[in-house]
Amino acid sequence: MTLLHCSWRSWRLPWGSVSRRLCNLQNGSVARQRTWLALGIGLALSLTTLEAMARPVTDMLGRTVEVPERIDRVIGAAPPVTALLYALAPEHVVGLNMPFLPGDERFVGARLPALPVVGGILGHGRRMQPEAILELRPDIALSWAGAAVPVASIDETIRFFEQVGVPVLFVRLDTLTDWPAAFEFVGRLLGRQPRAAELGAVITDALTRVGQAVADVPQAERKRVYYAEGVDGLATECHGSFHVEPIDLAGGYNVHRCTPSSYVGMEKVSLEQVLAYDPEVILVQDAGFLSRLDEHGPWRRVRAVRDGQVLRVPQSPLNWLDRPPSFMRALGIQWLAHALYPERFPFEVQSATRDFYARFFGVALDNADLERLLDATASPGPSHQHHH
Structure with a gap:
């Protein structure tokens, strides 16, 4: 019956x-x-x-979805779109894909780091479970779409949220140039149009100024960059991967030339390959790797290490370049362009960082905050110079 x-x-x-x-x-x-x-x-x-009381909304994949007239509770299914919400409408976020690090509350307030970590559907980390989403009672879900996201993953995301009865909308984020339109779309959805326009303009301005500064660097003269991931520094990204888009935008030449094996990345290489690449600059994501440069003699044979051109990427409260790829790249490409070509792209990193964090996170940085953020970029090379 x-x-x-x-x-x-x-x-x-x-x-x-x-x-x-x-x-x-x-x-x-x-x-x-x-x-x-x-x-x-x-x-x-x-x-x-x-x-x-529902209304139809067409998302950035062209799907028309019925959503509530009033949206108060939003869950992001992947870190890039959840990061977008941190800046645009943090009060609407009801769950995290991954935890913040201790001390990040200084930049995003106490509420966000205290939210439950429910994982995501795309990328690394914990897998999102239906029961966790039902407990959070989101009005809508936002997920990531783009050329790097397999169709099968998009289909899986749609099925997942149909199962829990939550409307899901996709936000297209292929490159940094997509972020202003993404902010505009989510801004209209949540009634945050003026703020969305303001944040999008910051990204467009950064892209324009960096692009003009490095556009005429001849290909043969572009700084050779190795992107070191993992505690051993022997995971990296193919030059065509969205993970290393900031290197190209900042005028660098990513030395690992290949076709990505998956959108997740983290391609394994050997130290012999790195030596053969002869990079002039190494970008480091894992702090543990910096100590290995001092401990392990073979890395001393790499030109970037010998010359002290090892840059640690700032990471709080979101990584400036990658994992997740977010609006922080608008600041990160300026920091990186200045590190690669200081004469072409003069850049006051401290004042620019203060302004960026004030706009995107609503926080006024003090000198201690800047030291915490930027001293992490120290190079362990012979001169121990800091690339601020």
């Missing part, structure tokens, strides 16, 4: 826990079904009212 048709829409209503119990009544006793029948009729009437 079936008294209630269980559509996906019934799962995303504010009374979702009740509607799920109704849906499960199909396997219950007749007595229990009759007990809930009157409530089921009332809920069906409420469903009709709430449907009338």
